[in-house]
Amino acid sequence: LAIPSPPTATYAENGGQVGALGNNCAIVNFSFGANAVNDGGPNNGFKYAGSVSSTKDGVASGFFYVISPDLQNATSTFSLAQCGNYNAQTKPNGFITRTNLLAITIRHESASAVSHYANYVTAITSSADNPGTVGEKQVGSPSLANATFLTNVANTMQTAANAVGTASEVEPCGPDYNSACVFQGFANFQPYASCTQ
Amino acid sequence: MTKFSFVLWIALSSVFLFQQVGNLDLTSAASQARKFEPVSGSSGGTGIGSGVPDSSYTSKEPLELTLTNVHVRNDGDYERVEYEIELKNVSTTVVRVPWDPSPRDIEPSPPRPYKYQLASLRLEDPEGSAETQRFEAISLYGSEESQTLQTLRPGEWVSIRAISKLKTLNQNFGEKKTSMLRATWTQFRVSVDGSPSEFHETLTPYGTQIRSQSTPSPEK
Numbered sequence: 350l351a352i353p354s355p356p357t358a359t360y361a362e363n364g365g366q367v368g369a370l371g372n373n374c375a376i377v378n379f380s381f382g383a384n385a386v387n388d389g390g391p392n393n394g395f396k397y398a399g400s401v402s403s404t405k406d407g408v409a410s411g412f413f414y415v416i417s418p419d420l421q422n423a424t425s426t427f428s429l430a431q432c433g434n435y436n437a438q439t440k441p442n443g444f445i446t447r448t449n450l451l452a453i454t455i456r457h458e459s460a461s462a463v464s465h466y467a468n469y470v471t472a473i474t475s476s477a478d479n480p481g482t483v484g485e486k487q488v489g490s491p492s493l494a495n496a497t498f499l500t501n502v503a504n505t506m507q508t509a510a511n512a513v514g515t516a517s518e519v520e521p522c523g524p525d526y527n528s529a530c531v532f533q534g535f536a537n538f539q540p541y542a543s544c545t546q
Numbered sequence: 547m548t549k550f551s552f553v554l555w556i557a558l559s560s561v562f563l564f565q566q567v568g569n570l571d572l573t574s575a576a577s578q579a580r581k582f583e584p585v586s587g588s589s590g591g592t593g594i595g596s597g598v599p600d601s602s603y604t605s606k607e608p609l610e611l612t613l614t615n616v617h618v619r620n621d622g623d624y625e626r627v628e629y630e631i632e633l634k635n636v637s638t639t640v641v642r643v644p645w646d647p648s649p650r651d652i653e654p655s656p657p658r659p660y661k662y663q664l665a666s667l668r669l670e671d672p673e674g675s676a677e678t679q680r681f682e683a684i685s686l687y688g689s690e691e692s693q694t695l696q697t698l699r700p701g702e703w704v705s706i707r708a709i710s711k712l713k714t715l716n717q718n719f720g721e722k723k724t725s726m727l728r729a730t731w732t733q734f735r736v737s738v739d740g741s742p743s744e745f746h747e748t749l750t751p752y753g754t755q756i757r758s759q760s761t762p763s764p765e766k
Contacts, residue, residue: 372596373595373596374594374595374596375593375594375595375596376592376593376594377592377593377594377595378590378591378592379590379591379592379593380588380589380590380591381588381589381590382586382587382588383586383587383588384585384586385585385586387585402590405590405591405592406590465595469595476677477675477676477677477678478675478676480593480676482677483675483676483677486677493682494577494579494580494583494649494685495583495584495585495586495587495747496584496587496649496664496685496687496736496747496749497666497682497683497684497685498587499587499588499589499747499749500589500664500666500668500683500685500732500734500749501682501683502589503589503590503591503666503732503734503749503751504666504668504679504683504730504732505676505677505679506591506676507591507593507732507751507755508670508675508676508679509593509675509676509677510591510592510593511593512593512675512676513593513595514593514594514595514596515595516595517595518595518596
């Protein structure tokens, strides 16, 4: 994950584009082991996913995010250009404050609500999309080829993992909007507009 | 190059550019189980969500999948779905895909640890969640040693006709019937290890899943 420095309007999240002031990545790893019942009982031969994990090759799942260093640095040229002259009535084309922009960007990526991270948590804790939950439900008949059962489990868990990743990509309000999706003013990208106009 | 040879070259190029080189009818093909079926296995994978636009971190897949001729039984319960896929090499390199429905054919004799490639073809409800997917995957097996890999040179394609089966032991499908079905093709490298009576196979996915959607029509 990297953010261009200084942030540019090309990558700004206002206007529907993403990436300049903050960025994120949800990595949904999974692995499982499968066995067949081998006890001579009535379920003998049935296949099941006996162990599921949220790691793959020892690497855990996780949600990662970064915030623009220029935005975090209160004295950067970019930060100084966020002069906070926005007023919904008198200056509707004005700019957001740097403090507000930083808080909103962090919230947009990582807060417990109205954020990419919140989207990730909602999806991965859903029984329908949690790879482990759906993987553990898979059962194979004794006549089913071992490889086919393994692909059934792998495909099902992969579908769930993809769904979590896709859910995390849904854009929450921001970074020019607060958590109630109320516009807070534009970010001032280079070439920086004067705040005295 | 003369005008005639140039025209001939263009004509031959168009012939070889998109050429069908194989057809597999799994609606009638019999699949034979292995003599020494592995008793356990493992696999894993990764799903990624990112703020980075897709095109910046994903490469173009060498294979293109097209789902066609999807027919469902008239009662619409999707217990039986017959469909066809076309798998085309859209890259500039040679690609080899597993091409044998019988795992028996890739099993070495006498038994010993071995490696093979596995392709999983399955139908999905594109609007459904992971736990509501109702169709069993179809497996195709292949290995260099058993000569069960299909070679696809650039522009070459194959077709596969198949009938889906319901996962009989996973009944939580939900009530919603989809108006669209999606075929997904995934490939794995597989290593079979251990002693024959306790073979364990490890599936490692390679490449990314490729998908194609189509609207089913009533079975003829």
